[in-house]
Amino acid sequence: MNVLGIETSCDETAAAVVVDGRTIASQIIASQIHTHERFGGVVPEVASRKHVETVTWVVDQALTEAGMTWKELDGIAVTCGPGLLGALLVGVSAAKGYALATGLPLVGVHHIAGHVAAACLNTDLQFPALALVVSGGHTEILVVDEQFRFSKLGGTKDDAAGEAYDKVARLVGLSYPGGPKVDRLAAVGNPEAYAFPRSLIEEDSYDFSFSGLKSAVANELTKRRNRGEEIVVEDVCASFQQAVVEVLVEKTARAVKHTGYQTVVVAGGVAANQGLRRALSERANADGFAVHFPPLQLCTDNAAMIAAAGTFLLRAGVRHNLWLNAHATFSLSDWQAGKV
Amino acid sequence: MAVLTLDTATNVAAVAVGAGATPLASMASMVPRGHSRVLQPAIAAVLETASLQPTQLTQIVVGIGPGSYTGVRLGVATAKAMASALTIPLVSVSTLLGMAESAVPYEAGGVIALPLLYARRKRAYGALYRKVGRRWEALLPPQVRPVSEWGDAMQQRRGDARMAVIVHDFEPKHKVLEDLPATGETRVHLSEVAPDLAPALLRLFHHQPLPSASGTDIHTVVPDYALPVEAEVRLAEKEREGQ
Numbered sequence: 361m362n363v364l365g366i367e368t369s370c371d372e373t374a375a376a377v378v379v380d381g382r383t384i385a386s387q388i389i390a391s392q393i394h395t396h397e398r399f400g401g402v403v404p405e406v407a408s409r410k411h412v413e414t415v416t417w418v419v420d421q422a423l424t425e426a427g428m429t430w431k432e433l434d435g436i437a438v439t440c441g442p443g444l445l446g447a448l449l450v451g452v453s454a455a456k457g458y459a460l461a462t463g464l465p466l467v468g469v470h471h472i473a474g475h476v477a478a479a480c481l482n483t484d485l486q487f488p489a490l491a492l493v494v495s496g497g498h499t500e501i502l503v504v505d506e507q508f509r510f511s512k513l514g515g516t517k518d519d520a521a522g523e524a525y526d527k528v529a530r531l532v533g534l535s536y537p538g539g540p541k542v543d544r545l546a547a548v549g550n551p552e553a554y555a556f557p558r559s560l561i562e563e564d565s566y567d568f569s570f571s572g573l574k575s576a577v578a579n580e581l582t583k584r585r586n587r588g589e590e591i592v593v594e595d596v597c598a599s600f601q602q603a604v605v606e607v608l609v610e611k612t613a614r615a616v617k618h619t620g621y622q623t624v625v626v627a628g629g630v631a632a633n634q635g636l637r638r639a640l641s642e643r644a645n646a647d648g649f650a651v652h653f654p655p656l657q658l659c660t661d662n663a664a665m666i667a668a669a670g671t672f673l674l675r676a677g678v679r680h681n682l683w684l685n686a687h688a689t690f691s692l693s694d695w696q697a698g699k700v
Numbered sequence: 701m702a703v704l705t706l707d708t709a710t711n712v713a714a715v716a717v718g719a720g721a722t723p724l725a726s727m728a729s730m731v732p733r734g735h736s737r738v739l740q741p742a743i744a745a746v747l748e749t750a751s752l753q754p755t756q757l758t759q760i761v762v763g764i765g766p767g768s769y770t771g772v773r774l775g776v777a778t779a780k781a782m783a784s785a786l787t788i789p790l791v792s793v794s795t796l797l798g799m800a801e802s803a804v805p806y807e808a809g810g811v812i813a814l815p816l817l818y819a820r821r822k823r824a825y826g827a828l829y830r831k832v833g834r835r836w837e838a839l840l841p842p843q844v845r846p847v848s849e850w851g852d853a854m855q856q857r858r859g860d861a862r863m864a865v866i867v868h869d870f871e872p873k874h875k876v877l878e879d880l881p882a883t884g885e886t887r888v889h890l891s892e893v894a895p896d897l898a899p900a901l902l903r904l905f906h907h908q909p910l911p912s913a914s915g916t917d918i919h920t921v922v923p924d925y926a927l928p929v930e931a932e933v934r935l936a937e938k939e940r941e942g943q
């Protein structure tokens with residue numbers, strides 16, 4: 361089964377062709393990161409304009425690189441939320457245009473389902489499994505069943521983990537996008553240098569909260585600056601990262617213990633985080649469960665993951681018609697209930 | 701020949717399909733923020749009404765604005781995808797010209813038309829056109845000006861035109877209609893001519909030279925935003941101050 365994936369939920373215009381939900385036949389990503397860098401963050405209107413410029417080009421490239429024509433495809437999958445509305449709408453409109461012109465089945469994919477599906481690319485991973493989704497917009501622990509259906513165990517009550525990374529990066533003067541820079545500096549810093557809080561770690565739930573941690577970092581920096589003390593950025597990054605990772609690992613390990621699922625899939629941009637990879641792998645070894653991290657280039661937003669998710673959905677009989685819409689905020693349960 | 705026309709750059713989502721200058725089927729919807737859902741089902745519906753398969757289309761004509769309204773991007777993205785998958789040419793037309801044609805649908809012996817789309821802060825996207833026979837010529841190309849200036853601009857270039865028409869999308873809450881000096885022209889609201897917007901694009905396709913993109917050039921078709929993104933304006937201001 362050959363499925364075309366289209367992803368335009370934020371600042372990357374991406375298209376890919378995936379075979380049987382496992383093998384990437386082609387994958388094109390036009391990143392706008394340099395366009396947004398000078399603004400210090402993603403400007404939604406600029407992102408939408410770029411998507412319109414690029415979307416059909418990336419799709420053409422994906423088909424060419426896969427050596428396929430429309431006739432050889434079996435379906436079109438597109439991210440329909442959550443994300444920047446104006447950005448999502450460009451991808452959804454193009455996908456509906458393609459579906460209308462070619463008569464191919466269309467399926468709207470929840471962005472998080474896409475990130476989870478990324479773990480299946482180039483592997484023989486089978487569901488059911490637990491999924492830890494960590495990105496700039498999400499921090500969630502999910503159960504994924506055999507039918508690629510999701511149920512949520514817990515999620516963040518305020519900031520997403522990736523968001524906290526970006527905010528802390530800004531506090532210590534790292535330029536956008538700062539998350540990966542914090543991870544790199546943390547690797548050479550002392551994680552015990554500052555005592556930052558482990559939010560909700562004691563609580564008997566799978567929920568997260570990172571806004572308090574971000575405030576704690578801000579307060580600590582202000583306090584030290586006022587006292588004229590030197591701030592070691594590497595140590596701040598390492599101590600902050602330790603606080604985030606400890607909570608993520610602890611809650612994930614607890615979910616494994618309580619649900620009995622022995623496989624954990626880590627998904628989302630923060631799945632590329634080296635500190636998280638190391639700590640969660642160690643814990644998995646100690647506790648005896650399996651943990652799958654997608655390769656680094658599949659952790660960030662891409663269309664191969666959307667095509668893979670689309671394949672699982674099309675196989676499960678899910679189809680969407682031309683009334684498909686884009687949704688800026690979108691729960692997994694609304695999506696699964698067909699409220700697209 | 702089977703030509704699909706569409707425009708979603710305003711409050712109106714308009715779709716038509718025709719073999720000649722007269723549509724076989726057309727549709728217009730004015731559901732606020734409804735364009736993203738309705739556009740492709742509307743295209744499918746007009747094709748079905750006209751008993752046409754998408755693969756029978758020979759050209760697609762799309763209204764490209766001006767405007768920064770999200771709708772313009774839906775239409776352009778959909779049209780680009782369809783044209784490139786069907787490997788047929790994509791023709792671009794100004795939504796303002798489409799508005800002018802829908803307000804003056806007949807053969808004219810010298811009529812000028814001023815289509816205006818509200819652009820916030822008492823400004824409007826507009827253009828000034830003159831119609832002789834079936835053809836339009838642009839007296840003022842699409843641009844953004846304060847609404848109060850558009851009336852004068854029309855008066856200055858009116859010449860010997862027997863009739864002048866303003867077609868606009870202003871709402872009472874914009875409080876700009878009174879900024880247009882009354883000079884004996886006919887005023888038409890976009891909602892009155894909405895059903896003719898997509899058929900108007902079909903007529904323009906047959907009577908007016910319009911830019912057409914084929915093959916990989918289809919990728920380069922973009923909306924006419926007419927205004928830079930606000931964040932870009934602010935950034936430029938900041939950079940100027942910093943110097």
Ligand SMILES: [Zn+2]
Nearest residue numbers: 495629660661
């Ligand atoms: Zn993502």
